[in-house]
Amino acid sequence: MITRERLIEEFALLDEKARLMDSEEIHIYLIGGGNLALRGIKPATADVDVVVENVGVLNRLERVLTDPSPELKTSKGLVIYIKVVEHEYRRKLGAYSVYRKLDPELEDFNLDVFVRRVLRGITLTEGIMKRAFVPKEFNELEKLKVHLVSPEDIFLFKGVTSLGRSKDIDDIMRLLELGIDFDVVLDEVRAQKEFIEPERFEHLAGLLLEKLISVQRILEERGLRSSGLDKFISSLEKLLFG
Structure with a gap:
C-alpha cells in the first residue's frame, strides 16, 4: 500500500528526475485514493x-517515468517505471496508461494515468481544474505540478465507479464526514452532461444515483441522516427523469 509519506517522496523524486532532464512543466491532477491519502x-x-489534460502532457510524463539513463540518477538512485501493457484498470476504468515502479525494498508503486477522461466518461473540465490546487507538500516542486482535485470532484469520481467497489462506498462516507458542497457536485454533473455522450451520461448518472441511495440507506441504518445528500439525490432524480 502507498502511504501519504511515500506519495510525497515519490513525486519529489520524479520532479528531481524531471529537472535533470530539463523537462517542461508537467501538470497532473491527483484523484482517487492518493488524493484522500x-x-x-x-x-x-x-x-x-x-489525470492529465492531453497526450502531449502524457508523453512528457512518460519520458520522465521510463527513461533509464544512468546520468538521471536522483538523490535516491535511479527512478525507473515500466509501462504495463495489459492491466485491469485499462479495461475496467479506461486508464490510458499504467506504470509500475518495481521496488525491492518498498512495495511497488503503481501509477494509473488518465488522459482528460476517467471511467470512459467523466471529463477533466475547467471547473475541476479551477477547484484543484497545489498543496503545500508540493509547492517546492519545479517541474512536476501536482494539483489536488477538490473533495466535491473526488465525490463525483467515486460515485460513478461500479457498484461492486465497496471501498469507494467507504471513501464516500469519509468524504461526507469531511463535508461536501452538494451544489458544487450538482453543477459539475450538469457540466459533465455537456461533454459525455447521452447514453454514457445516463449510465454514469444512474450509477451515481444508485450508489448514493445505498449510502443513504447505510446512514439510516446507523441512525444518521444527511439533508444535503437527500436534497442532492432528489435533484439528481429530476435531472435524470424530469
Whole structure:
C-alpha cells in the first residue's frame, strides 16, 4: 500500500528526475485514493490515479517515468517505471496508461494515468481544474505540478465507479464526514452532461444515483441522516427523469 509519506517522496523524486532532464512543466491532477491519502482521510492506497489534460502532457510524463539513463540518477538512485501493457484498470476504468515502479525494498508503486477522461466518461473540465490546487507538500516542486482535485470532484469520481467497489462506498462516507458542497457536485454533473455522450451520461448518472441511495440507506441504518445528500439525490432524480 502507498502511504501519504511515500506519495510525497515519490513525486519529489520524479520532479528531481524531471529537472535533470530539463523537462517542461508537467501538470497532473491527483484523484482517487492518493488524493484522500494525501489529505489524511485514509491511511494508504493501492494505486495512485492522476489525470492529465492531453497526450502531449502524457508523453512528457512518460519520458520522465521510463527513461533509464544512468546520468538521471536522483538523490535516491535511479527512478525507473515500466509501462504495463495489459492491466485491469485499462479495461475496467479506461486508464490510458499504467506504470509500475518495481521496488525491492518498498512495495511497488503503481501509477494509473488518465488522459482528460476517467471511467470512459467523466471529463477533466475547467471547473475541476479551477477547484484543484497545489498543496503545500508540493509547492517546492519545479517541474512536476501536482494539483489536488477538490473533495466535491473526488465525490463525483467515486460515485460513478461500479457498484461492486465497496471501498469507494467507504471513501464516500469519509468524504461526507469531511463535508461536501452538494451544489458544487450538482453543477459539475450538469457540466459533465455537456461533454459525455447521452447514453454514457445516463449510465454514469444512474450509477451515481444508485450508489448514493445505498449510502443513504447505510446512514439510516446507523441512525444518521444527511439533508444535503437527500436534497442532492432528489435533484439528481429530476435531472435524470424530469
